[in-house]
Amino acid sequence: MNYWLFKTEPDAFSIDDLKNAPEQTEHWDGIRNYQARNFLRDTVNVGDLVFIYHSSCKQVGIVGLAEAVKAGYVDHTQFNPESNYYDPKSTIEKPRWYMVDIQFKQKFSQILPLKTIKAMDDIKEIGLVKKGHRLSIMPVQKNEFESLLTACEA
């Protein structure tokens, strides 16, 4: 069982979009960063819990919780020339990019702001608070996940 934090820009895709999606599941596609790709391809398992984080917006922070319902598989958007995520250097034989499916679980009654997360004494490892981590998919240690979840539900 692993824990994660996925960033999303709410202008493009928000926690409400996930909540309102049919079946409340979504393909988490379009990740084009190798480190994040490796997590998606190799480490995300069905049943893993995922914080949804809103970035690049007025209020940045953790807004909800989701669950991985499909482990890493080939992101088909990389082969579609019409897609924003098209990668002409990727081939069917050796795909570069992977995605997972997640299912909505919960939207917290209020956002847990980045500022608060950074101020929490027991949150030291998560990529968010370490300088210079711009990862869009990052692992969260169990103890930090639990602290954050408690703070979200408070």
Added chain:
DNA sequence: GCCAACGTTGGC
């Protein structure tokens, strides 16, 4: 919109 801090690219 600014800009710091990354990641990627490509010439050599």
Added chain:
DNA sequence: GCCAACGTTGGC
């Protein structure tokens, strides 16, 4: 394989 230039991310 180095590293400068460039592009992107993301908080503010």
